[in-house]
Amino acid sequence: MWELRSIAFSRAVLAEFLATLLFVFFGLGSALQWASSPPSVLQIAVAFGLGIGTLVQALGHVSGAHINPAVTVACLVGCHVSFLRAAFYVAAQLLGAVAGAAILHEITPVEIRGDLAVNALHNNATAGQAVTVELFLTMQLVLCIFASTDERRSDNLGSPALSIGFSVTLGHLLGIYFTGCSMNPARSLAPAVVTGKFDDHWVFWIGPLVGAVIGSLLYNYLLFPSTKSLQERLAVLKGLEPDTDWEEREVRRRQSVELHSPQSLPRGSKA
Amino acid sequence: MWELRSASFWRAIFAEFFATLFYVFFGLGASLRWAPGPLHVLQVALAFGLALATLVQTVGHISGAHVNPAVTFAFLVGSQMSLLRAFCYIAAQLLGAVAGAAVLYSVTPPAVRGNLALNTLHAGVSVGQATTVEIFLTLQFVLCIFATYDERRNGRMGSVALAVGFSLTLGHLFGMYYTGAGMNPARSFAPAILTRNFSNHWVYWVGPIIGGGLGSLLYDFLLFPRLKSVSERLSILKGARPSDSNGQPEGTGEPVELKTQAL
Numbered sequence: 001m002w003e004l005r006s007i008a009f010s011r012a013v014l015a016e017f018l019a020t021l022l023f024v025f026f027g028l029g030s031a032l033q034w035a036s037s038p039p040s041v042l043q044i045a046v047a048f049g050l051g052i053g054t055l056v057q058a059l060g061h062v063s064g065a066h067i068n069p070a071v072t073v074a075c076l077v078g079c080h081v082s083f084l085r086a087a088f089y090v091a092a093q094l095l096g097a098v099a100g101a102a103i104l105h106e107i108t109p110v111e112i113r114g115d116l117a118v119n120a121l122h123n124n125a126t127a128g129q130a131v132t133v134e135l136f137l138t139m140q141l142v143l144c145i146f147a148s149t150d151e152r153r154s155d156n157l158g159s160p161a162l163s164i165g166f167s168v169t170l171g172h173l174l175g176i177y178f179t180g181c182s183m184n185p186a187r188s189l190a191p192a193v194v195t196g197k198f199d200d201h202w203v204f205w206i207g208p209l210v211g212a213v214i215g216s217l218l219y220n221y222l223l224f225p226s227t228k229s230l231q232e233r234l235a236v237l238k239g240l241e242p243d244t245d246w247e248e249r250e251v252r253r254r255q256s257v258e259l260h261s262p263q264s265l266p267r268g269s270k271a
Numbered sequence: 272m273w274e275l276r277s278a279s280f281w282r283a284i285f286a287e288f289f290a291t292l293f294y295v296f297f298g299l300g301a302s303l304r305w306a307p308g309p310l311h312v313l314q315v316a317l318a319f320g321l322a323l324a325t326l327v328q329t330v331g332h333i334s335g336a337h338v339n340p341a342v343t344f345a346f347l348v349g350s351q352m353s354l355l356r357a358f359c360y361i362a363a364q365l366l367g368a369v370a371g372a373a374v375l376y377s378v379t380p381p382a383v384r385g386n387l388a389l390n391t392l393h394a395g396v397s398v399g400q401a402t403t404v405e406i407f408l409t410l411q412f413v414l415c416i417f418a419t420y421d422e423r424r425n426g427r428m429g430s431v432a433l434a435v436g437f438s439l440t441l442g443h444l445f446g447m448y449y450t451g452a453g454m455n456p457a458r459s460f461a462p463a464i465l466t467r468n469f470s471n472h473w474v475y476w477v478g479p480i481i482g483g484g485l486g487s488l489l490y491d492f493l494l495f496p497r498l499k500s501v502s503e504r505l506s507i508l509k510g511a512r513p514s515d516s517n518g519q520p521e522g523t524g525e526p527v528e529l530k531t532q533a534l
Contacts, residue, residue: 040311040314041311041314042311042313042314042317045314123305123380123382123383124380124382125378125379125380129377129378129379129380132374132377132378133378136293136296136297136374140293140297140325140326140329143329143330144325144328144329146329147328147329147330147331147332148328150332153332155331155332155431156428156430156431157328157430158328158428158429158430158431158432158433159429159430159433162430162433163324163325163328163430163432163433166321166324166325166433166436167321167325167328169317169321170297170318170321170322170325171297173297173301173314173317173318173321174296174297174300174301174318177300177303177305177383178378218289219329222282222285223282223285223286223289223330223333224282224332224333
């Protein structure tokens, strides 16, 4: 378990905690119903999207900026991160999300808090319909993340942070009407824990996780498959120490123009 | 027909199906009457634009992310893809669009479905006026796509996906008032099939296709012409196999993918 002794690993986990805390704080905050001027759907969607875009830009090079358990699972399915890293990332994301929601809860006036923008079914949508929508919302996000951070691409990637952020905005422009738009189990868990409202909460785990797995399988094994051998994939999942020496890793890191994690593991994706 | 035996060809076809499914699902979904009162034009325009931007980013390097029969037609007119590929792309786009609309229909509560964001002419707009609007909407869109996808440009291009997506947003910001902003025959076709309402449907095919063709001719033959001989163009249209005799395989018959310069 070389990763546990690595400073970069600890920094990455801390980055995930911090990123998810900030994401939930700003995202849920933008969705609160202020009496003077309730936010529009567009406003909320752009706030969530810009939140992700900013955090990907800020922390993408530190941890991959997943900010989302579903995205971490997608990277695991795509053999981009080890089991250990995935577990620590998800734990950090869930803790960070709850911390962000708790802070928001404390600083918001009592009459404004409401249900703290907890995810719930809207417009008479059934649970089945909601799961399907959440699946599609998360699938497109995961596909966009993999495409935007694929180091094998030599064409113009533009700004991965903006593309990913706008993908989140897109999801919210539709998803808010159905479910308040989760796409992210940590985002759903946070207000649920703080307010104690867990109605239909399973929808916001099953939908995003299934969507993320399908998106990962589609991109990594069908649309743009890599040529890694099974042995190489297993090595990544186990978190085996890379064979390349430190100097070579350093050179490779400096040469990379794209967002990537500091250690020479295959890069995690952003969210 | 070497293309039919190529894995990347079928991957590209599937990518077009999949991308158009998503485009219609998200775009039409955001256009439904979720709340009483008028539709938020900016919100819907951004939904369509960001949907396309996300899909260009996601499958642009796999299939070129046309997601639109009018765009595929434009590339065909510009001799940048074979007839076979164009036909398969358009079939995949239409099927994907209908599939996306069907999924949206099934997940949407009956009270909200309405006409499933069917494109219709605004009261008072004649079919001639509507067709002209659709031509202009698609013309600027195709010009933007051709300029952005142009592999001959070497400058710092910024984000291809966002440029294309925002061009679509622009079209919607204007076109939604006149025609509901088709700009894409597949997008217009999908809700028409599901609601069995084809009033003035031809406007949403004729306008975008003429606009797409004009955009292609303007860019490829007038504004920034490609110096290809007739025989070169014909070989691309026939889907001739790229020659391996040269050191580097020529672009002939290659997948129409994003090939813009890296930053």
